Amino acid sequence: MRAVAQAQPNIALIKYWGKRDVDRNLPAVDSLSVTLDSLWTRMSLKFDEQLERDTLTVNGSMAPSMLQRVSNCLDLVAGDERASARVDSTSNFPIGAGLASSASAFAALVVAADEAAGTRHGTSALARLAGAASGSAARSLFAGFVELTAGAVEIEVRNIADCASWPLEVIVAVTAEEPKPIGSTEAMIRSAETSPFYSSWLEQQDGDLEAARDAVQQKDFAKLATVAEHNCLKMHSVMWASRPPIVYWNQATLACMQTIRTLQADGHGVFFTIDAGPQLKAVCLPEASDIVRVALEQTSGVIRTLQSSLGPGARLLEQE
């Protein structure tokens, strides 16, 4: 049984940083994201009794370093009595560079595995399984605006507004394509253990999330911009204050922030967010997207931009 699924990365506007339970990969804080449309990962998966062990290719090359996480995820979806699987992943955007490639990858993987194994877990259960592999992957199971709530033992993920109701655009300014210097999980643990600001970050998250949820429901762009930028800068501040400091930005990241500030001063509907990597993501009202894209392309150090509308959750493309 072979299945192909596709998922898109999601961009968190209220950020997930820190884990409540590292073994279960349970986030310490709730989060709110938008799922993208035009960046994608396609995951082709076939369970095959003839295979001795799981195999994984990423964009056509063997990827042994990622295999263990993939195998563990397949165990969760299909049970550890499952047959070995041949997994082939392709993406149309840089991997491991702070563009949420693991979110789209594991979201697509659980959908493909669920179909290929015939397990019919349902979307909420698949979101939990994807989240166990990569915290932010849970949100890519859903379309549009997505909220993730972390309970004591498991997460709940739900769509809070669809793409059509508020058709925002996202421009990603790619400022470096190499993998980031420190992985998110290790960085989160260091922040929790050493950053004097970590506990304040946790305490503030509920208020930020509520403000962002209200802004989405009221389609209040200025309100969403204010709380999302604040939440992003707080997350990075928690990292700067960790020991040793965690610095994901490069000089182009900061140049892009200045570009956004200039656009805002000129009255354009745009705000920024930055994840665990050097790329800046500009969230725009549709009428601002062209000018934002051009301005970011002209910003010193920007390699290229990627543009996306908001898009659907992870879904099956084909099965045979």
Place this chain on the structure above:
Amino acid sequence: MRAVAQAQPNIALIKYWGKRDVDRNLPAVDSLSVTLDSLWTRMSLKFDEQLERDTLTVNGSMAPSMLQRVSNCLDLVAGDERASARVDSTSNFPIGAGLASSASAFAALVVAADEAAGTRHGTSALARLAGAASGSAARSLFAGFVELTAGAVEIEVRNIADCASWPLEVIVAVTAEEPKPIGSTEAMIRSAETSPFYSSWLEQQDGDLEAARDAVQQKDFAKLATVAEHNCLKMHSVMWASRPPIVYWNQATLACMQTIRTLQADGHGVFFTIDAGPQLKAVCLPEASDIVRVALEQTSGVIRTLQSSLGPGARLLEQE
């Protein structure tokens, strides 16, 4: 009576950010700095019964916007029955751009005024009077390594190591020469009122200061580097998380940080600190200073560098 005094800016390694009492200009936290040598402000002052009101020139131009602070400071030193004063200030480095120009200016001013008025306050008292005008100015009354302790009603400033005992060098990478977008006092008030990290910042300061003081006394460069960079990044994190955010860095600031990280990885004795402005200050062991200066000069966005040894406190140059 005319007097000319000179003072040098100081660079805080453990930072002052936030006020305990805005009216009295009392810092919320203690701080530790190094006084520089080759950057200076010279203040020529003459009390003159013939003058109708105080006058101020800065580098040869009338500076009416700064006059009120200068007049208030002169009242504190010489009493408000004093004659009007003609004050002429010259500096050999950019003003109002995060290079502690107000520190050297008010330190020089109180020394000149004390001499011209014949008040003989003594250094500790002059440090308090300078600090009432500009918090960090108090430290420029003293040479070398200086600690400022903020009590409930007044500050205490003292030298904790002299220049000769540990002859560090400071390279300033100038990345912008225009005045900063928001003044320190306003920014400090905003941080205290809105930054969720402000209280953690206050709580941590004593520990940072103790570690830095120990490092100075033990001449432990690695220890001083670690705590000074951490303290700097925390101060800026407090600002980033303020609402609206306070961002003093530009892309060259971040490029300079990357340059310092590279030099450190290559084993050179250097660390950075950044104040309320976009300039990076590299503190180096003497043997590292040439390579640090060249590396910063070659860093994208650096306009020029300024180099200084550690130097003496504010002092009288001439009187007539």
